[in-house]
Amino acid sequence: MSRYRNVALFLLLAAVWGSAFMAIKAGVEFIPPVLFAALRYDIAGVLMLGYAVVAVDDWYPTTRAGWMEVAIGGVFMIAAYHALLFVGETGPVSSAAAAVLVALSPVLTTAFARLLLPNEPVTASTWLGMFLALVGVVVLMNPDPGRLLTDAVVSKSLVFGAAAAFALGSVLTRRVDGGLPIETMEAWSMLLGAALMHVLSAAMPSESFAMVEWNLTAVLSLAYLAVAASAVGFLIYFDLLDRLGPVEINMVSYVAPVFAALSGWLVLREPITLATVVGFVVIFAGFIVVKRRAVAREVELLGTS
Template sequence: MSRLRNLSLFLVLAAVWGSAFVAIKAGLAYFPPVLFAAFRYDVAGIVMLAYAAYAVDDPIPRGRAQWLEVLSGAVFIIAGYHALLFVGETDPAVTSAVAAVIVSLSPLLTTVFARAFLPAERLTAVGVLGLAIGLVGAVVLANPDPANLTGDGTVAKLLVLGAAASFALGSVLSRASDADLPIETMEAWSMLLGAGLTHLIAIGLGESVADAAWTTESLLALGYLSVFASGIGFLIYFDLLDRLGPIEINLVSYVAPVFAAAVGWILLDEGITGATVAGFLIICVGFGLVKRDAIREELRGAGVIG
């Protein structure tokens, strides 16, 4: 039952974060990129702090260890990841496909950081092979233009790579923390502090609230990203991070593009090509290799294998 719960939450997270790409694309037409990310976590942080006040006995971090865990999430997972990603994607040379491929490096980058901070999280050779196959699937699914990958926008592509590295490092540091901090409290304060840092970055880049256009579409995009992709999404993420570890949970970056393609097809009339189907199947193979032991146990428990 625990494995089924984890798998269900994993798929929900992939669906929420995958569909968020549609909302991000919509919102970037109305907001400056870093300011858009800051607004997103202004709202999400307030919502999550209210929920933390309701759900836990003490919604305020106490002591150095707890505040360090909050700070690592604010700096690397909230501010660092989103500021770098949103700025990188404003470059015309960095298409959604190119960005998806680069961000899909997150599980591989996580294994690198885990070797330094979490020796127990190391994968076997078969697990590493599974990660590599999953990356191939993400590339096939995104179907990027090879000429565009090697063309202009080198700095922007490095920014997106930095975003993936920031997220991976933040995941590992959160897992490595020995602070006994409720998920709700950690998430709320990381979002609020991360939003503040992101506002400072926006000011440094010269972005202004006057440049934002407040329309029905922009508010819907902001609301979806704040409540669902950020609030509910990160609540699931940090819960699974504690249960599965950073390497396995960051495999969500392989699965999310599948849902992004499906939502894009339903809402934006984006076609699902043979590359989409092939990429999905390859991702399934890679995921199966990484999770082979858990799958074997589920099949044994169901009586499918002896």
């Protein structure tokens, strides 16, 4: 029963996080993107902090290293990641393509770890995996050499930057190691990231609360992202992280694009292109090369359980 429960929760998490790309795409039509991301984490941060107060003893940082970990998470994993992602999704990038680009994060995390953490050596397989992942990005972007600054390429580049920001933040938080429970770190990072995005949004001439068009789509998109994709999604993530470990839970990044493609097609009538499919396969191959030993161990454990 435990295995079936884990599989069901894994698929639910992939569905929620995958369809979040569709919800972002729908919502940025009516809410300025950085403000939209900030509002999402206003709500999600409060919900997550409430959960942290109930679930863990150390629900707020008490050390300098702890606050440093929160600062890195808030700047890179919340503010930079979501600002770039939401702005990127205002352009002609489909929900599926955005999800595939974000699926780069586990590969980029490994690459940054090998470069920035002293106990993570750089190996030939790391470089090969990175090369395959970047080939997948090029296939997905499908750039025209004569028109490299098209809206589609710029949008996909912003989403790629979002994945890189999240990966870098993941590695830097490991380097600081403030010893915080993951619930505490996520809650305070969400609140800090939301505050930073509000400041950024206020500084942008293209954004203001007056530009928000509150309608059913905007409200549903915001509610879905804040409650389902963020608060509930992270609760499922925490549960599965304890049960499955980091390697298996990372695989959700490669199932989520399937749900992103399906939800984008069903709700927004977005086509699923060959470049998106091929790019996904090549990026996934890069992940397997980088994580081949860890994946082999997990497969062996599954076979013996």
